Amino acid sequence: MAEMVTLTIDGKEVSVRKGTTILEAAKQVGEEVPHYCYHPGLSSPAMCRMCLVEVEGAPKPMPGCVTTVAEGQVVNTQSGEARHHRQGVLEFYLVNHPLDCPICDMSGECYLQDYVHAEGRKHGRGREPKRVFGRDDFGGDVLFYGDRCVMCTRCVRFMSEVEQDHRLTVVERGNRSVIDTFFDEGLDGTHFHGNVVDICPVGALVSKDFLHKARAWDLTHTPSICTSCSQGCNIDHHTRDNLVQRLKPRENLDVNGWWICDYGRHNYEWMNHGDRLEAPLVRGGEPSGAMGWGDALRTLLERAADKKGSVKAVASPFASNESLGALKRLVDALGGGDIVYRSPRAEDEVTLEGFPTLVRRKDLSPNTGGAGRLGMKRVGDDEGHGGLENVANHDGVLIVLGDGLLDQAEAFGADAGLFVYLGTHGSAAAAEADIVLPITSHAEMEGTFTNYEGRVQRFWPSLDAPGMARPAWLVLGALAAELGRGSVVKTAAEAFAALAAEAPAFSGMTYDDIGTRGAVVNESVSLTGD
């Protein structure tokens, strides 16, 4: 047990671990001390002077971000003196600030805007012409608006301490100080530079990708998991008009800290693709054509009735644990068979040097951890292609879940007794499918992924599903239940409970346990399928 220190912050007594800063201790009593330069993932230069708090007995106001707590200390973060200091500092910030909030991307989520609205002077006293730096292209995805900068140097410290690639620096001194790149070498070629936009407390560093795309107050934030590799970074989907507008990291010290890689950050357009499968489709025999779910699933069961005993299935490592579990139940109910999946792999890993837990993994799918733990086998090459030779000509029941089959010939599944294709988009290889069922992408459903280390993490729906598309676990679970395997699952939590009841790796876990932080699977289970 670490040594504890008891102090009083704003009249509330609190015990914190020795060595905690006043700023962090204040969080525990529910007081957010305004700050710019402090970031929990970076060193603290104590230079923005916003977090000055009144410590009784101290001759001067103390910076809360570097002053550590002491036994019996009495701290006032909301006293007249502390507010007076903040008001003074805020006025200094506005002396040269362009006040261009109406055209600033950060407006609505800007800490300068927030703090000035909360505690600033009603009217500025500056009459002097403002200093003008103008704009600069920092390379990569980053644009720099020098005039908005508050010189907190978070971006400089991120690049030097976390990415550990010294691409940014402060040049000049005094109020001529400005963030700059070295010569023409900007942020191009670095893999985590998008984070400097996230940690910029104002609109000085903005994303080119997001530039003038949406106002912050129009965006809905939904917690999710990045699908670009098996790291399973915690992210938020920022959506507007049923479109993902951008991805932002969500803090989780066990997985990604406060950061995500640029590869994942910009890999979201696919979630917005139109041209979706929107209605169940049945081909060959009667009935056929587009139809409602009830008719389609009844037809499927009828046609499958005489073909039990020889099943092959292709799953996708982009499907949730719940969907994969439901697929497994259905395959078992139809007589059992192999389930394979394909996943692209990168040649190299990219490690975030200053936070080495975060790695852009070689495995570029979010749920190979789940597929492997359910006994599915990885096939195909590092492009995620090939490997389906035994499946393509299978003459029993063939189920494809989520794999687009983009590399496969049109004759794929031509010999199958029954070819069921569950997907978000149609493809040429699915043309032979007897039954095509529209399912949701992970952005349109609730569920879990299992990351590289076996951490099960939840995600929530950020988009409305198109047409009649439904989560795969719902469709597959209903079919399995109809065939006598398990009961009908109506929610993702029930689907997970059904999975936990069957798969030893997930046994004992519930959605409540997993929460927003994730929980690690029972690792007595050996991994199969790579």
Next chain:
Amino acid sequence: MAYPYVSDHEIRIVSKYFGDPKQRRVETYVERGGYKALEKAFEMGPQGVIDEVKGSGLRGRGGAGFPTGVKWSFMPKDSGKPHYLLCNADESEPGTFKDRELMRWDPHQLIEGCLIGAYAIGAGHVYIYCRGEFFEVNQILARAVEDAYAKGYIGKDIFGSGNDLEVTVHQGAGAYICGEETGLMNSLEGKRGQPRVKPPFPAAVGAFGMPSTINNVETLAAVPHIVENGGDWYRGFGTEKSPGTKMFCVSGHVNKPGNYELPLGFPLMKLIEDVCGGMRDGRALKAVIPGGSSVPIIDAEESARCNLDYEGCIEVGTMLGCASVIVMDETADIVKQVRRMVDFYAHESCGQCTPCREGSSWTAQILKRIEEGRGTEEDLDTLMEMTQQMVGTTICVLSDSVAAPVQSSIEKFRDEYLALIRRGERVGAA
């Protein structure tokens, strides 16, 4: 000896050989009794030296006036780490020109002081951080260090005592803020010259992350004399609380400006009238800045009551600082003087802390506007209030230095500000 001006009131201890170029030669320095104090210090032992300096009451001559012996005693005794002594020779306070002369005329006196100080705090290496613009001084120091190495006063096993001491002269690149002790350390380490957050203090984590002590040139120059003659001898000069002699750099509207070494507690008016030959052209005294541009300005009435020691200056609401006495007669334009000083600080602000970065240049802009006749009375209120926000709210005290002249001049010379504002109003400039 033809050093510009000398006075009978002077007690010349550290400035004894000003004007004598021969003193720069190591042979002459030794002939005149040099490096004897170092030998004596080795006999006294580190604690003996610290006690002697403590007993002398020597206070830091860089501006803060912290007792030197006490500062040395803060150094850890058995840290197991290398210790460093840093000599702050980055003299750049406007109005100050004492360290330059001390190094220029008597470099070995400083080197000997450094060696004694290093010995006392258990440091094996001394860095003399010399202001970049002091080109001649840097050359003289480098030569003196080379000579002292050649004669064995620096290096391995000095005087066969088994003590090893190294001295490096580091030439700065010309930034005022590198005279701030932790800014100096960053600069010495090759980083941006920005002051560090304290704590940790230099005695715990200083240069290169090791325990360090930093002393002003004049402080260290006095050390050999104290070791040689004893702390009680040094206490014979000056006052009870401010013992010893001090270099006074007098500039401005006096007949004989220059460096004068006087006992602390010397009356300011006596300095102006008797030592410096009175006011130029017999004009009346208007204002004095007694301690370099970062201390509050005092008017003629306050000057008449001011004794030049650490306590005497505080009594009249200012500070002794580094004793750079800037004298202004009735023709001086106070607003312009203050604006000029604030311009300097705005230019030299390192840019870390917001109040200093933004406040200093904003202050300069407002003062410029007032000077040009485009100011308003509200500007004076704004100046008073915003400079108050710059005191005690930053990592170092540079922004306090902006506030001091602005606030004191508005308090004491408000009429001059108002005259400029009224004149502007009459011609419609505002």
